[in-house]
Amino acid sequence: MANKSFTTSFGRQIPFVEGYLEAHARNPWENDWSDQEAEGFMTSPMSYSSFRKDLVEYAVARKFLHSLGVKGPWGSALEIGGREAVVARLIKGEGTEYVETIDLKPYYKRLSTPLFKTRMRDVFAPKVRGIRVPRRLAGLANPKYYDWAQSQAREFGLQPDRNFGWDIKMVREPDLGTYTIGDVNTYDFKRKYDFVSAMGCLDYFDPEHLFKRVSSILNPGGIFVFLFEYWWFPVNTTDVVGHFPYVTQRLTRDDFIRYAAENFSAKEADWLLKRRDYYHQGNVLVPKQYCDIADKNDLYVLGEHRCMTLRNYFRRTSMTPYFLDQFEDSKLKDVMEDIKQFRGDVSLADLKTGFMMMAFEKRGPRKPHVQERIKEVPKLR
Numbered sequence: 001m002a003n004k005s006f007t008t009s010f011g012r013q014i015p016f017v018e019g020y021l022e023a024h025a026r027n028p029w030e031n032d033w034s035d036q037e038a039e040g041f042m043t044s045p046m047s048y049s050s051f052r053k054d055l056v057e058y059a060v061a062r063k064f065l066h067s068l069g070v071k072g073p074w075g076s077a078l079e080i081g082g083r084e085a086v087v088a089r090l091i092k093g094e095g096t097e098y099v100e101t102i103d104l105k106p107y108y109k110r111l112s113t114p115l116f117k118t119r120m121r122d123v124f125a126p127k128v129r130g131i132r133v134p135r136r137l138a139g140l141a142n143p144k145y146y147d148w149a150q151s152q153a154r155e156f157g158l159q160p161d162r163n164f165g166w167d168i169k170m171v172r173e174p175d176l177g178t179y180t181i182g183d184v185n186t187y188d189f190k191r192k193y194d195f196v197s198a199m200g201c202l203d204y205f206d207p208e209h210l211f212k213r214v215s216s217i218l219n220p221g222g223i224f225v226f227l228f229e230y231w232w233f234p235v236n237t238t239d240v241v242g243h244f245p246y247v248t249q250r251l252t253r254d255d256f257i258r259y260a261a262e263n264f265s266a267k268e269a270d271w272l273l274k275r276r277d278y279y280h281q282g283n284v285l286v287p288k289q290y291c292d293i294a295d296k297n298d299l300y301v302l303g304e305h306r307c308m309t310l311r312n313y314f315r316r317t318s319m320t321p322y323f324l325d326q327f328e329d330s331k332l333k334d335v336m337e338d339i340k341q342f343r344g345d346v347s348l349a350d351l352k353t354g355f356m357m358m359a360f361e362k363r364g365p366r367k368p369h370v371q372e373r374i375k376e377v378p379k380l381r
């Protein structure tokens, strides 16, 4: 008989929420998950919707940096896991001299400079009955023309506003710059950078190792920024969905293995564990820990920003934290209670965060004595 609950090693009985698993069109165990793209993918042009997503990611991170008083252009910049190099081209177009992208495969083939320009025009001046019209004017005639450009911002917990992010101006040719095909964990970088970004890919890496690498290639005063999908969201990038909300977050690894064995076939259970473990190679963190790792590596934290999912915005799961918390059998308070059994550092805010952004500055060499500067400190009061 099918199970109705799962009992954790801490003796908590978590009731299954009927229909929760089935409500998600995920768990495609029949297609063994992998990073293999379909044949022809590498040569097919980048779609408008993926382009728009990358553009908005950049705009969100840029706005975050501006709020911290950090502004380009830079002398040199590196974008990690930059795929089609949308972010690299935007950084370049905004005036940075040397721009490099590193990724495992030559995704840049999907986005030529002319296509980049066309896609930018499609965002900023969409075609209305075959004629290009500035987006706001087009929007006056039909809201869809700014809605589709700005709705993407909602994914990052921002209520779209008319001016959101669209002050990006290309002051220099947005060409590809350098595209390095390589693994950022092992690649032998020949230079240092003033700016390193990692958009939507931090989950692939072991943060301890990555932060050390990034620190080693940043110039003193250089900036490291990332935006990525946060582990503590009900359905995170592992795509794992269980019989109750927050299944990956709510169980220890051992409990997760037992839960999978009790409720799925051996093949499915294998897939689930593989998916669960890919994220940071199984080492899951909260912001304080990213800061501690950064600090060990001479990266001084400048700020963090949680992209809290809007109440009415659906992505990855139509059952957002807000939605779940309304029901008796899926209260976030209970999820927290379970997590507390094995971790004391997770908060309710973590359970509601869809994306996380953080920015760091590479420290210069330590100065010998603070006394030197104390004399210059203005007296307050």
Ligand SMILES: C[S@@+](CC[C@H](N)C(=O)[O-])C[C@H]1O[C@@H](n2cnc3c(N)ncnc32)[C@H](O)[C@@H]1O
Pocket: 054, 057, 080, 081, 082, 083, 102, 103, 104, 105, 182, 183, 184, 185, 198, 199, 200, 201, 204
């Ligand atoms: C989910 S995609 C994100 C792409 C894009 N930056 C975005 O925000 O949509 C992650 C990218 O990281 C790349 N990647 C994963 N591991 C990597 C590694 N060790 N070194 C370099 N790139 C890596 C993948 O090839 C992939 O293109």
